[in-house]
Amino acid sequence: MGSHGSHLEREPELNLILEETGFSRANLNRLHHRFRYLDRNNKGFLSRMDLYNIKELEQNPLADLIIDxxxxxxxxxxxxxxFVWVLAHFRPLEGKDSAAQDPQKPEPLNSRNSKLRFAFQLYDMDSDGKISKKEMLQILRLMVGVGVTNEQLEIIAARTVQEADEDGDGAISFVEFTKSLEKMNIEHQMSIRILK
Structure with missing residues (x-):
């Protein structure tokens, strides 16, 4: 397997990756093959440009943010x-959220809360712990594309922030973000079927 294979074969590292991500060995093998395919220069790492070759991201309006x-x-x-650590956020949940079952274990990367935290961090572009109206507008521009005027997008962004903003500070905190999405099936929305 060459230098790439030796990385995956190191048992302590492999066990740590399996434990952190919740992937099976078979999933990890598939992801390793995918990683090697994307690493066309055989350097053992991927650049931003390599990640743009992921077919599943081609149609995603948030591709730049996900790659970031x-x-x-x-x-x-x-x-x-x-690479695997980020993808673990998109692994579908199997059965109940295991974080609720064993408080001694760290929260799985694919738990509802971890998925929400991941999405929140995509939207919180300046990493200040809040999603501002300006950030919401940037996200809407990425997601909607053409066909909606800037004025309409500004109204939607302002209304979205206003409806979620419970403390009246003009921005959405993580708690407010979570509460605003409590009826959304985020587990399904943020899952990639190939990662089962």
């Missing part, structure tokens, strides 16, 4: 473990 999530510290590349 692979580089939380502004880095220029992501290794296999970082």
């Amino acid at each position: 999530s692979f580089f939380p510290d502004g880095g220029q590349c992501v290794d296999f473990q970082g």
